[in-house]
Amino acid sequence: MAASAGEVRHLFRALLREASRFSNYNVREYVKRRAIDAFHQYRDQSDPAVVDAAFKRGLQQLEIARRQSLVYSLYGPRVKSIMDLRSSK
Amino acid sequence: MMKGVQMAGRPLYLDMQATSPVDPRVLDAMLPYYMDQFGNPHSRTHMYGWESDEAVEKAREQIAKLIGANAKEIIFTSGATEANNIAIKGVMHFYKEKKKHVITTQTEHKCVLDSCRHLQQEGFEVTYLPVRKDGLVDMDELKAAIRPDTGIISIMTVNNEIGVIQPMAEIGELCRKNKIFLHTDAAQAAGKIPINVDDMKVDLMSLSAHKIYGPKGVGALYMRRRPRVRVEAQMSGGGQERGIRSGTVPTPLAVGMGAACEIAMEEMKHDEKYIRELTDRLYKGITSQLDGVIVNGSMEHRYAGNLNLSFAYVEGESLLMGLKEVAVSSGSACTSASLEPSYVLRALGVEEDMAHTSIRFGIGRFTTKEEIDRAIELTVDQVQKLREMSPLWEMVQEGIDLKSIQWAQH
Numbered sequence: 001m002a003a004s005a006g007e008v009r010h011l012f013r014a015l016l017r018e019a020s021r022f023s024n025y026n027v028r029e030y031v032k033r034r035a036i037d038a039f040h041q042y043r044d045q046s047d048p049a050v051v052d053a054a055f056k057r058g059l060q061q062l063e064i065a066r067r068q069s070l071v072y073s074l075y076g077p078r079v080k081s082i083m084d085l086r087s088s089k
Numbered sequence: 090m091m092k093g094v095q096m097a098g099r100p101l102y103l104d105m106q107a108t109s110p111v112d113p114r115v116l117d118a119m120l121p122y123y124m125d126q127f128g129n130p131h132s133r134t135h136m137y138g139w140e141s142d143e144a145v146e147k148a149r150e151q152i153a154k155l156i157g158a159n160a161k162e163i164i165f166t167s168g169a170t171e172a173n174n175i176a177i178k179g180v181m182h183f184y185k186e187k188k189k190h191v192i193t194t195q196t197e198h199k200c201v202l203d204s205c206r207h208l209q210q211e212g213f214e215v216t217y218l219p220v221r222k223d224g225l226v227d228m229d230e231l232k233a234a235i236r237p238d239t240g241i242i243s244i245m246t247v248n249n250e251i252g253v254i255q256p257m258a259e260i261g262e263l264c265r266k267n268k269i270f271l272h273t274d275a276a277q278a279a280g281k282i283p284i285n286v287d288d289m290k291v292d293l294m295s296l297s298a299h300k301i302y303g304p305k306g307v308g309a310l311y312m313r314r315r316p317r318v319r320v321e322a323q324m325s326g327g328g329q330e331r332g333i334r335s336g337t338v339p340t341p342l343a344v345g346m347g348a349a350c351e352i353a354m355e356e357m358k359h360d361e362k363y364i365r366e367l368t369d370r371l372y373k374g375i376t377s378q379l380d381g382v383i384v385n386g387s388m389e390h391r392y393a394g395n396l397n398l399s400f401a402y403v404e405g406e407s408l409l410m411g412l413k414e415v416a417v418s419s420g421s422a423c424t425s426a427s428l429e430p431s432y433v434l435r436a437l438g439v440e441e442d443m444a445h446t447s448i449r450f451g452i453g454r455f456t457t458k459e460e461i462d463r464a465i466e467l468t469v470d471q472v473q474k475l476r477e478m479s480p481l482w483e484m485v486q487e488g489i490d491l492k493s494i495q496w497a498q499h
Binding site: 031064 | 097
């Protein structure tokens, strides 16, 4: 059973939302960027088997992101990356 | 406040060759083995041992797949340093009746050079091949160095300081012809550039987990089975890892390394393209605003994520002090404790003053475009500041040739 366009969009938004929950600047940016790249990659894919496999993989990645954003928030340092501090020169 | 440096935030990290952050997907795979599934993989009699063993064997498969090997050819070690030790000392000790000679390069990692020195003290002979100005091995010189009693040649695939990629397939061909074992330290290469042990015709390969977003404290040694490579074990004990490396295999670390290798395989193309873009951006950003910037090592045969630059007329220590918001290193972590300029740069023929001002930018999977832009800004700023203060720079601007000056004694 293939995923509907709505489900795909929901997964994409969920991944981006989870990305923003990471306390670590580099991981946060990576999850966001990687999700966008992955969805772009399969945007014009017509083969339903390929799309389905990618969707399942996306769901797995979302689960990992959910667990890890929690772990990182529990153990993240108090001092943030300078990239997160909006300081100019 | 650390080491007298006041910082509002954590520096941006551009030292990926020293180590890399653990990928959250790797951490996710490891955690269960630190919690409920804590068994010793060598325990034969209960579920804790069986599930631990299963995890280790799965990791072994993942590592083997990355380099095109068979799982039976992967031995877990504490890192690439241990793997290098086993490979070089282990092979030569095993074949010591017939083979007395080792060939390596002057740009190898300290652990390889030190292992060779150790062998020299035991009576073996070692040829430390020089490299060309671009960091690559000269194939003719290598051919000339081969002797009938050469037992092993050790040449690293990607150099940790300058990022240069050696022509491993060509070297492998040469070794096969002369029936000499080829060992390569692939710590900086595996998971970053495509590696295949059969294409490279390599017999032993060292791998490190913490260079490819895996945990620290674990690595692996690949040992070819056909034709078979034999080594003398360097660690005595219960005979784990086929008797080659005794000691309990650390399941969570092994699982982490396996996961890191699998992720690296899946992400290699994507990472490579992304990292190359960032490195180009960094290089163009700096050289468009500064003169006298030299890249150390071949531009053509290089791993994109390693950019080693020398800034003329700037003192290296002061440049690093000024770049406290960017975590970079000069030379390699192994040699930065001493003030000695990097032996790798010396081997390239880089002049003393340029070797002292080298900075190694290490870019990786988690580096962002914004970090690159910030690094460019900070580097250009700091270099310009230092040059403005430098009387040497002033002289160069006036057109004086520094080499023609007769410096007087005071």
